[in-house]
Amino acid sequence: MAPVFKVRSFEMSLNRLSRNVNRRQTQKRSVIALAAIILNDADLKRSVALVLRLACVALLSGAAFTGPAFAQTAAPGDAARGKIVFLECQACHAVAPGGPALVGPNLQGVVGRTAGAVPGYDYSQALKASGITWTPVKLDAWLTDPGALVPGTKMAFTGIASAALRADVIAYLQTLK
Numbered sequence: 001m002a003p004v005f006k007v008r009s010f011e012m013s014l015n016r017l018s019r020n021v022n023r024r025q026t027q028k029r030s031v032i033a034l035a036a037i038i039l040n041d042a043d044l045k046r047s048v049a050l051v052l053r054l055a056c057v058a059l060l061s062g063a064a065f066t067g068p069a070f071a072q073t074a075a076p077g078d079a080a081r082g083k084i085v086f087l088e089c090q091a092c093h094a095v096a097p098g099g100p101a102l103v104g105p106n107l108q109g110v111v112g113r114t115a116g117a118v119p120g121y122d123y124s125q126a127l128k129a130s131g132i133t134w135t136p137v138k139l140d141a142w143l144t145d146p147g148a149l150v151p152g153t154k155m156a157f158t159g160i161a162s163a164a165l166r167a168d169v170i171a172y173l174q175t176l177k
Helices: 002-039 042-047 049-061 068-073 079-091 136-144 163-174
Strands: none
Touching: 079 163, 136 163
């Protein structure tokens, strides 16, 4: 019995080690991509220097890039940080004036707009019938949990847990006029 237990224990240790290595490699790729974006934008260089330092420290220490330590460094409502957080959203949403709808609608001018109002995008009936006007308060509720705010929405996004990061994204969306 003892040799079998040792083999299983060794296998579990290898699996844990493999998961940790993969997680760190993903974190390093994320920081490299983030740095490339920042180096091409003079405004972001100044705005996110502290965030980059903290991210590097987190990676070197093996900590995660997200979570309470990262969220506490961001002052609520910083559009420059919101632009960085919004990179995840750009997989589905365009922000260029007159840009096409992707998986989701174009978010140019979203603040103050009625939900379900962008022509050419096929919104869910639930969102069209919601009567929501996208104020910062409604956007905060939406970014927290879209399905809770509008049951039946077709947006497949679980939300942003950090209030500070949501405030940053909203501040960024307010710049898209």
